[in-house]
Amino acid sequence: MFEYSRFYPGLEWYHSRMNEPLVTLANIAVRLGQRSVLQDVSLTINEDEIVTLIGPNGAGKTTLVRVVLGLQNIHKGQIKRRAKLRIGYMPQRFQINEHMPMRVVDFLRLDGSSRDEATNALEESGIRTLENAQVSRVSGGELQRVLFARALLRDPELLVLDEPVQGVDLAGQAGLYQLIDQARKRHQCGVLMVSHDLNIVMANTDNVVCLNHHICCHGHPDHVSTDPAFLELFGHRFADTLAVYHHQHDHEHDLHGDIIEKSHE
Amino acid sequence: MEELLLRALSASLLLAVLTGPLGCFVVWHRMAYFGDTIAHSALLGIGISLMLHVQLGTGVLLCAVVIAIVLAWLFNRYGYSLDSLLGIFAHVALAAGVVLLSFVEDNHIDWLAYLFGDLLSISWTDVQSMAVISGALLLLTFLGWRRFVLLSVNAELAEVDGLNTSLYRGLLMVLIAATIALAIKLVGVLLVTALLIIPAATARNLSRSPRQMAILAMLFGSLASLGGLTASYTIDVSTGPAIVLTAFVVFVLSLPLRS
Numbered sequence: 001m002f003e004y005s006r007f008y009p010g011l012e013w014y015h016s017r018m019n020e021p022l023v024t025l026a027n028i029a030v031r032l033g034q035r036s037v038l039q040d041v042s043l044t045i046n047e048d049e050i051v052t053l054i055g056p057n058g059a060g061k062t063t064l065v066r067v068v069l070g071l072q073n074i075h076k077g078q079i080k081r082r083a084k085l086r087i088g089y090m091p092q093r094f095q096i097n098e099h100m101p102m103r104v105v106d107f108l109r110l111d112g113s114s115r116d117e118a119t120n121a122l123e124e125s126g127i128r129t130l131e132n133a134q135v136s137r138v139s140g141g142e143l144q145r146v147l148f149a150r151a152l153l154r155d156p157e158l159l160v161l162d163e164p165v166q167g168v169d170l171a172g173q174a175g176l177y178q179l180i181d182q183a184r185k186r187h188q189c190g191v192l193m194v195s196h197d198l199n200i201v202m203a204n205t206d207n208v209v210c211l212n213h214h215i216c217c218h219g220h221p222d223h224v225s226t227d228p229a230f231l232e233l234f235g236h237r238f239a240d241t242l243a244v245y246h247h248q249h250d251h252e253h254d255l256h257g258d259i260i261e262k263s264h265e
Numbered sequence: 266m267e268e269l270l271l272r273a274l275s276a277s278l279l280l281a282v283l284t285g286p287l288g289c290f291v292v293w294h295r296m297a298y299f300g301d302t303i304a305h306s307a308l309l310g311i312g313i314s315l316m317l318h319v320q321l322g323t324g325v326l327l328c329a330v331v332i333a334i335v336l337a338w339l340f341n342r343y344g345y346s347l348d349s350l351l352g353i354f355a356h357v358a359l360a361a362g363v364v365l366l367s368f369v370e371d372n373h374i375d376w377l378a379y380l381f382g383d384l385l386s387i388s389w390t391d392v393q394s395m396a397v398i399s400g401a402l403l404l405l406t407f408l409g410w411r412r413f414v415l416l417s418v419n420a421e422l423a424e425v426d427g428l429n430t431s432l433y434r435g436l437l438m439v440l441i442a443a444t445i446a447l448a449i450k451l452v453g454v455l456l457v458t459a460l461l462i463i464p465a466a467t468a469r470n471l472s473r474s475p476r477q478m479a480i481l482a483m484l485f486g487s488l489a490s491l492g493g494l495t496a497s498y499t500i501d502v503s504t505g506p507a508i509v510l511t512a513f514v515v516f517v518l519s520l521p522l523r524s
Contacts, residue, residue, distance in 0.1 A: 069425050089425040099292050100418060101472045110415040111426045134473065150422075 028077035050191040055211035088156030125149035140167040277490035283399040285483030288461035293417040300458040306358035312365025326446040333442030337435035382453035382505030452505035463512040470523045
């Protein structure tokens with residue numbers, strides 16, 4: 001029997017690495033004090049896949065992101081990350097310390113990157129001109145792009161974006177999503193994104209996960225949005241890749257997000 | 266007389282170079298209260314040193330470092346919201362120090378000088394050991410600079426970048442505590458936090474990068490030391506308060522220059 005791995009040592013390893021998910025979460029539970037924030041959450045993020053987390057305020061989306069990043073201690077369950085996974089992270093509500101003078105380019109170089117790497121990332125995010133601006137002085141939309149540039153610095157295998165368009169006006173939102181899409185293609189990375197806004201969930205999302213302390217449902221968004229306002233904002237070229245996710249709720253929640261068992265009649 | 270001034274001047278310039286960058290971290294991390302706690306506990310360090318017959322400077326330094334390690338452990342475990350705990354710690358340490366001191370009958374030690382500093386009593390041996398210690402602290406600060414700044418900008422980003430934030434936060438707290446222990450000699454327990462914060466706050470108004478802020482803070486600290494010593498020499502006021510007041514004057518003068 002012909003075993004090609006004997007002739008190409010490393011090929012087998014290469015294949016197994018490429019097929020291995022970036023991150024696998026199994027039956028995660030997180031408690032913050034007395035409050036149970038996540039229960040029995042299982043999730044897989046594959047290479048080259050966009051996973052979008054949606055759900056109401058306080059549903060535990062950011063907590064789940066922090067679990068993936070390794071910032072949050074878990075109560076139960078297992079996390080498996082690909083060995084030496086390079087993660088680019090764009091936090092929610094980032095504010096620079098007002099007492100910290102910091103130019104945008106220096107901010108990017110804080111992780112040890114060279115000046116060239118920093119300016120390339122700024123170029124890629126379309127904000128090369130902000131190089132010497134103070135981080136504390138850029139606008140909300142610009143700051144999001146600065147953070148995005150920073151997330152791209154390490155040629156990430158996984159981009160983690162926690163509400164990337166928060167505080168950005170609608171036109172800016174479209175630009176930012178376009179940027180994310182381009183970056184994903186260029187770096188061939190997986191994306192885990194939190195979005196608050198059902199209208200936007202869609203661009204190229206492979207897997208939508210609806211979270212309310214547990215995973216209510218998840219799957220491929222199957223419908224293209226036909227909302228005229230949506231088409232106008234994002235244009236027809238974009239609309240081709242848009243879909244509205246149909247949320248089929250097959251159960252009900254109490255105030256804590258726990259599933260209410262239906263009584264059999 | 267001139268040699269006395271020369272000793273005081275070299276000691277205070279040495280310290281200004283150290284308090285510049287570390288004062289920036291105190292400002293960035295809003296750690297003024299931590300500084301006060303370390304400073305207050307210096308009296309406990311003096312009490313313990315006198316009881317154990319250890320050299321005062323060494324005792325104060327070791328005590329500050331130990332307390333910083335304990336506080337770093339608490340910070341890492343419970344987060345930064347430890348205001349009331351710091352308040353308890355600071356004053357209990359101060360009270361314990363004073364009680365300890367009342368048990369020690371030693372008329373050679375003027376521990377009240379530690380409250381406002383006694384720069385003019387400094388010896389060349391003191392200056393030498395100060396140079397060695399502050400050189401070591403400055404080297405550590407320089408080597409860890411980028412990581413310390415990253416931690417100051419955002420601990421979460423730093424952690425995702427793979428930085429051991431607990432370790433670096435602890436290290437930073439120990440560096441600041443050791444700096445405070447050294448600087449107490451200069452301006453005393455009650456004023457030492459001002460020596461860290463005022464030059465850094467002055468530098469903030471005029472700088473565009475963290476490095477620039479640290480260098481300017483060194484400069485303003487040196488300026489304050491020079492001015493304070495001159496005032497102390499010419500119009501005979503105590504040096505510690507004179508240095509702090511000079512630092513404040515420089516701060517006020519810098520306000521219109523804000524960018």
